[in-house]
Amino acid sequence: MKNRIVKAVVFDFDGTLTHPGALNFSEIKAAVGCPPDQPVLEHIEAMADPAERDRAHRMLADFELSAAEASQPNPGAEELIRWCRKRGLRLGILTRNLRAAVMRALENFKTVGPDDFAVIISREDPHAPKPHPEGVAAAAARLGVASREVAVVGDFVFDIQAGNGAGATTVWLDHGVSAAGPAGHRFQDESDHRVTGLAEVRDLLRLYLPLPGGKFPNDLLKKYLDAFDFKDPSVIIHPGIGEDIAAVDVADEEVLILKSDPITFATDAIGQYAVLVNANDIATSGAAPRWLLTTLMFPTGTTPAGIFEVLGDLETTCRNWGITLCGGHTEITDAVTRPVVSGMLAGTVARRDLVDKGRMRPGDVVLLTKAVAVEGTSIIAREFGAALRERGMTEAELETCRGFLSRISILGEARIAAASGGVSAMHDVTEGGLSTALEELAAAGGHEIRVFVENIPIFPQTRKICELLDIAPLGLIGSGSLLITCRKDRCAPLIRALHDAEIPVTVIGEVGDPGRDIAAFHEGRPTPWPRFEADEIARLFERLK
Template sequence: MPGRVRTVSVAGGYRLRLVVLDFDGTITRPGALDFKVIRKQIGCPEGMPVLEFIAGLTDARQRQTARAALDRFEADGAAASRPNDKAEELVHWLKARGLKVAVLTRNSREAVLRALDNFTGLTCADFDLVLTRDDPVAPKPAGDGVRHAAERFNVAPHEVLVVGDFYLDMAAGQAAGALTVLLDSQDDPRLKDVACDYRIRHLDELWPIVSDGLPLPPGKLPNHMLGEYLADIRCADPSVLIQPGVGEDIAAVEMPADEVLILKSDPITFANDAIGRYAVLVNANDIATAGAQPRWLLTTLLWPVGTTPSRVRSTMQALGATCRELGITLCGGHTEISDAVQRLVVVGMMAGTVRRADLIDKQRMQPGDWVLLTKGVAVEGTAIMAREFGPYLAQAGIAAADIAAGRDLLDQIGILAEARIAAQGGLATAMHDVTEGGLATALEELSIAGGHGIRVDMDRIPVLDLTRRFCAALGLDPLGVIGSGSLLIACRAADGPRLLARLRAEKVAVEHIGEVLAAPPGITACRMEEPVRWPRFETDEIARLFTTI
């Protein structure tokens, strides 16, 4: 039966199609081979792999003698070897779940076959592939054997699980880009610092790791799984009277009489590798623009068919962690595996509160108000370009370090800090989060909601260098790129310098880009004090990119 996994999380989750098993000490019981004996016999120094030592011998006769000694040593070990506990059951369990199972060993094929003679429930035919040192692939720690197995079964390296009991196995898996599990059954001090994704004591601890990488059936998440995930989401807010749990389809929240409830809903489909954090921040941003504190979040999570438990867990852990970081209570929602979607969709419904007297209504905007923009245009879009279109950026000559820096911009899509500063003391008369359609659309929305025209100085609009170069490489206009992370703030002209100073003192980049006009809604733009056309976008530039690449 499944044991307890000592390491329980791999970022982003995983899907498994192939399991590559080491042989000695993994499929067979540890201890059949004492490598101190063969090292002494052939003169191999401690700490140097035996095969590499033999290959490095320059004298052909010495090399032949050492190889013969190694063959005899392995033959004796194979004759004495026995199945590891649960090894036979594990292989049949893996096969029954549609996984390909391969053996990758530094042993000879003859030694493997001889050892399998001692098994009662397992033969060489039970494996889809057996790779030994007799095959024309570089031995572990090279990743060639793992890659060869993956290519043989048309499996991506990240869909491979490598299981072994020595650092050479882990190095081979990591070199190939596979998931790795170290079987440290003896608590070997030599393995203490070996890098791996999971570390287990017994083979039966492999069951839950593999199960986390197998697709879930369509429909609701199983109750036992949902209960496990919800148990990790602590609900400490005393105002939440009915907390999330299996069988609970609503949340109940107690409200003070002098507070206004602010509601917001948004579906998230971009940046699937960080979608949990993304969903919380995007929904919280709009709550903050009303001067409110984001407090409660409900999420509907729709995963495509083929999703594994580890990917579900990863998303829910990210949602929970981001909510805890921001003081938000994840208090309910719905989870489902559905053929209605092709990629994960997270629909968030955020609620927050603000004292009625502190509510920021865009109708408070007046002619003469300054319009400020924080950070720069397309912060969110720049991160999406790096995460979703990295190979295209690389082909266009963008350096890997710059693409990595772009990916990291996803951490900057929150605007809660600057919104809180702008709301203090009633400095802001209106705030608007820059989202789909970019700054071009956001300014039009602010103008319409506030009931006034806005004059924009194009020369003052801040564009990050990364954004400019990414957009040039992909043929996008930065002003039409989705831009969560940038906040538009309107304030009285007399308060403008004070608000700019406050924001900059808190390390928030901000620029004064325009003024509110005594005119009907609409955008008037200028460059070098000359009128220019304000761009309009039927579709967000990122959405257009998804349809053209």
């Protein structure tokens, strides 16, 4: 869904609000000499002789007025208009027809009239006709909303193209048949939504209307869950209305690994973050992430479209990594001001393959994949783009940083490391950045870690963002980077395997004697190791949001 909210609906008229077929375009085109594969308005306007052009316009007007007199409301049109009005949606009509034809056709409606529409734009208005988006933009302005907050409903390619061009949500009314535009142009795939009748538009619009506080409506949730494909035979009880738990058969597994983590900073692609941040931690144990439960909380005023976008993100990411989304809870509440997704993920691993940080030994090599603050770079580019542009960052640079989202999984490198046979510990770099992650690794492994600061890789885009916003990359949330400690004699084969998989990896230190400290060195000389009371991104949100 390219948009998440609808505040106004702009309808095509003939064939959309009125029953299709009143206007016989083949007859009209034959009368004015228009070739069958050309639109009639454009053909008339291209006539060189003004007198011939005027005569053709009069003929077209006669056809339209005659058709308007005989027209009837499309089934469901009046009910849909009343429903929209009741829910506070502002309504408009955008047509290539004469205004007089629209007004005459509305006389045949029993419960709907011109006063139900805040704006009616016809071809007499000073706007380029559909498929040009100018009419949609003009209607949105007169309705007092942004074009992206408009739903355009129509039965012809010009309606869909005009709506798409303006950035509106588009709904193609196909009347139950496939359709083609001029010159056989197929447009089924151009619209955001496709319906066979106007009764379906109401259910569609519900996706874009703000929700009150409370549980997500069961009927909407059921439609979404019914589309899920549960192929994991170990899941005995799937998500469903009235199902408050998930049941999983683990009889054949040796060790069950559990992980829970909330996503609170990101709003864009929050579902992807929720899956991968939890899956990353599961993978550091050598386990395969298997089953995900999620609790989703949205602020009041969120639309179903916004919620379905998150659910779709969760489901797609799970499917991509072989994880089953097997249950959870969704709620709209004033307890949160932005979406929060809390995930609980379970994974499995054979006991002999479990990676336990207690296996760390002095002399083990410390590796870091990719570079620091992968996740933080993506979040900041997505959440603070305007602030970065003001400070001189280009749109191309921002787009590159947003694309770091594709790098926040460490599942690939964790699988390679776990299979290498020489790994003593793995740790995902998350909140608090590399600084905190190394402290956590030292504490869990019970050994001092010596860090070679000059070796720590930082992407140039990350460095630039941190300089522009006065934050430290080593303290910035960093899912996407995996810390690995491995026996020295197994280090070179592991590095080769990671390079073969096109995963960057750098030696950044070594495991020291038993203890819990970080000993940092810069070009062989001791240097202070930075510590952060909170993640740098939390400080940024506090300062700029």
